Amino acid sequence: MSQLLGIRGLRTTFPTRHGLVRAVDGIDLDVRPGECLGVVGESGSGKSVTFLSVLGLVRPPGKVEAEAITFQGRNLLSLAPTEIRAIRGRDIAVTMQDALTALNPAFTVETQIVETIEAHEPGIAKGEARARAIEMLRLVGIPDAERRLASYPHQFSGGMRQRVMVAIALACRPKLLIADEPTTALDVTIQSQVLDLIDDMRVRLGMSVVLITHDLGIVAERCDRVAVMYAGQVVETGPTAEVVAAPIHPYTRGLLRSMPSLAHLDEPLVPIDGTVPDPTRLSDGCRFLPRCPHAVEVCARPVGLRAVTAERAARCILAEVAR
Amino acid sequence: MSPLRLAERLLQLIPVLLGISVIVFAMMALTPGDPVQIMLGDSLADQAQRDSLRRDMGLDLPVVERFFRFLGNALTGNFGLSFFHRRPVMDVILERLPATIELTLVAMFIAIAVAVPLGVIAAVRRNSLLDRIATIGSMLGVSMPGFWFGILLILLFAVNLHLLPVSGRIGFGHEVKMVTGFVLIDTLMAGRLDSFLDALRHMLLPAVTLGLAMSALLMRVTRTSMLEALSQDYVTFAEAKGLSRVRVVGRHALKNALIPTVTVAAIETGSLLGGNMIIETVFGWPGLGRLVVEAIFSRNYPLVQAAVLIYATTYVLLNFLADLLYTVLNPKVRL
Numbered sequence: 001m002s003q004l005l006g007i008r009g010l011r012t013t014f015p016t017r018h019g020l021v022r023a024v025d026g027i028d029l030d031v032r033p034g035e036c037l038g039v040v041g042e043s044g045s046g047k048s049v050t051f052l053s054v055l056g057l058v059r060p061p062g063k064v065e066a067e068a069i070t071f072q073g074r075n076l077l078s079l080a081p082t083e084i085r086a087i088r089g090r091d092i093a094v095t096m097q098d099a100l101t102a103l104n105p106a107f108t109v110e111t112q113i114v115e116t117i118e119a120h121e122p123g124i125a126k127g128e129a130r131a132r133a134i135e136m137l138r139l140v141g142i143p144d145a146e147r148r149l150a151s152y153p154h155q156f157s158g159g160m161r162q163r164v165m166v167a168i169a170l171a172c173r174p175k176l177l178i179a180d181e182p183t184t185a186l187d188v189t190i191q192s193q194v195l196d197l198i199d200d201m202r203v204r205l206g207m208s209v210v211l212i213t214h215d216l217g218i219v220a221e222r223c224d225r226v227a228v229m230y231a232g233q234v235v236e237t238g239p240t241a242e243v244v245a246a247p248i249h250p251y252t253r254g255l256l257r258s259m260p261s262l263a264h265l266d267e268p269l270v271p272i273d274g275t276v277p278d279p280t281r282l283s284d285g286c287r288f289l290p291r292c293p294h295a296v297e298v299c300a301r302p303v304g305l306r307a308v309t310a311e312r313a314a315r316c317i318l319a320e321v322a323r
Numbered sequence: 324m325s326p327l328r329l330a331e332r333l334l335q336l337i338p339v340l341l342g343i344s345v346i347v348f349a350m351m352a353l354t355p356g357d358p359v360q361i362m363l364g365d366s367l368a369d370q371a372q373r374d375s376l377r378r379d380m381g382l383d384l385p386v387v388e389r390f391f392r393f394l395g396n397a398l399t400g401n402f403g404l405s406f407f408h409r410r411p412v413m414d415v416i417l418e419r420l421p422a423t424i425e426l427t428l429v430a431m432f433i434a435i436a437v438a439v440p441l442g443v444i445a446a447v448r449r450n451s452l453l454d455r456i457a458t459i460g461s462m463l464g465v466s467m468p469g470f471w472f473g474i475l476l477i478l479l480f481a482v483n484l485h486l487l488p489v490s491g492r493i494g495f496g497h498e499v500k501m502v503t504g505f506v507l508i509d510t511l512m513a514g515r516l517d518s519f520l521d522a523l524r525h526m527l528l529p530a531v532t533l534g535l536a537m538s539a540l541l542m543r544v545t546r547t548s549m550l551e552a553l554s555q556d557y558v559t560f561a562e563a564k565g566l567s568r569v570r571v572v573g574r575h576a577l578k579n580a581l582i583p584t585v586t587v588a589a590i591e592t593g594s595l596l597g598g599n600m601i602i603e604t605v606f607g608w609p610g611l612g613r614l615v616v617e618a619i620f621s622r623n624y625p626l627v628q629a630a631v632l633i634y635a636t637t638y639v640l641l642n643f644l645a646d647l648l649y650t651v652l653n654p655k656v657r658l
Contacts, residue, residue, distance in 0.1 A: 089563060096559070103557060104579070106652060106654065107575075
């Protein structure tokens with residue numbers, strides 16, 4: 001099985017006054033070349049932290065440990081800071097939830113694109129970097145690109161600003177784009193435009209995309225495969241179509257049932273009972289246990305991700321039944 | 324920013340300055356004591372002579388008319404005669420002002436050169452040994468009286484080590500023709516490198532005393548705003564783009580963090596101009612501050628009045644300058 005990015009046994013912890021927060025707790029995940037992987041979960045489930053950890057962007061006192069994080073065959077954990085910096089932005093790019101806060105208010109769009117290009121291609125001529133910046137803005141559909149280079153982020157509309165951020169992320173033609181909640185901050189009408197743009201860029205540049213979202217609907221529409229996260233762990237992975245059609249983990253089932261569907265407007269939405277566990281007091285057993293309608297005694301014991309088929313896995317005893 | 328907007332902003336300063344001049348005039352008008360009595364003192368002038376002087380000074384006119392006369396005169400830089408010097412107040416002040424401005428600018432330079440790098444490093448290496456030392460140092464700097472620190476410096480570097488002069492602006496034999504009034508510039512213009520160095524040596528202790536006191540607060544402000552900036556999404560995004568640490572900290576975070584620093588620096592420079600009377604007295608610095616102290620003791624009202632007006636105007640203009648700088652640092656800010 002070919003993989004672009006492989007994460008094995010990733011653990012990210014943050015010491016706090018109330019105890020150690022295990023934000024990411026033993027994650028295994030693969031991203032394949034050219035695919036769109038959806039990572040779904042509610043706020044605080046560790047989606048964003050997982051990929052910040054991969055890029056070495058977790059700030060102290062946060063601590064990242066992993067058995068291995070391989071990208072194109074290289075173990076990122078063994079790289080020097082300058083080597084991992086060379087990968088950031090050039091091979092693995094990131095877009096953040098809100099372009100208004102992610103773009104620096106004090107610099108023009110030109111500065112913010114050109115500096116990215118210059119960081120990865122030292123010695124590039126100023127004019128050439130500028131030409132590339134214009135090309136990127138055109139590519140993401142910013143009208144009047146050459147003139148807009150001199151604009152500051154606050155002078156763009158929300159949707160256009162998001163496009164600018166995508167243009168910056170893609171300026172060095174990365175192999176992998178991590179799109180962290182790319183539409184959460186946007187109006188519904190703009191959302192699909194931005195998602196279409198990311199899809200289009202994925203095909204054109206032949207890159208892989210990790211789409212981090214809390215919206216299972218977006219994943220169902222756009223992603224080849226999905227990983228569902230809960231309380232710092234992956235609870236279910238598999239091809240999106242299969243997972244949506246026949247979810248195994250009770251949490252995935254709950255998510256699907258709590259999602260409005262145009263086809264079944266007459267069916268009531270069923271929320272998942274209970275709340276997410278306190279991240280400083282996580283049990284060794286199944287973390288969904290207190291909210292699970294199928295819970296039995298063995299669920300209190302540690303449960304690993306169990307393969308269901310070659311492509312599917314779930315962190316639940318029900319996986320045995322499904323197999 | 325458009326020139327039109329700039330002009331508009333400048334026009335907005337007029338009511339402020341007008342308000343200041345009302346206060347300054349009222350201060351003089353309400354002060355007990357008769358100026359004529361003060362000027363003539365116990366001399367044997369008779370009532371006719373006193374009345375004539377009062378008419379000459381316009382003191383027999385209604386108060387509102389006196390105010391407008393004062394305002395008109397102030398606009399042309401005419402603040403009357405200094406009681407003590409028997410010369411126009413403005414001439415006396417202009418003689419002393421460059422020394423104070425020069426000292427303030429050098430002190431400000433020292434303050435910024437110390438405070439900004441230290442504040443940035445303290446924020447980046449938060450809770451490190453250096454951060455703690457800088458915190459303690461700035462607490463000392465804020466709480467230590469300037470005159471006491473100045474005297475300590477004089478004792479150490481001038482009296483005990485004989486490295487630097489005790490007081491004054493320039494040593495004997497180093498005097499040059501004053502053109503700009505700024506001794507560091509005038510000595511260079513005269514081609515006297517030895518005099519320039521001597522002037523620098525004279526300036527060092529008072530400038531360091533003022534500068535370090537100012538840098539203490541400035542460093543705290545820079546550290547706090549840097550910590551704030553470093554926690555922003557745009558810093559994470561800049562790092563995710565693969566930029567070097569130096570560029571992320573030194574450009575992306577610092578440019579945003581400098582806004583509060585600029586505000587405080589402008590306010591401190593304003594209060595420095597007005598507040599270095601003590602330091603100028605301690606170091607025998609022939610500036611405006613010392614002049615005003617002498618004027619207060621000799622009840623030289625016209626001079627005090629003019630000085631207060633100059634201090635206030637400078638303060639207002641410095642704040643305007645800080646506002647201008649904001650628009651450079653943060654394009655979102657409009658005047």
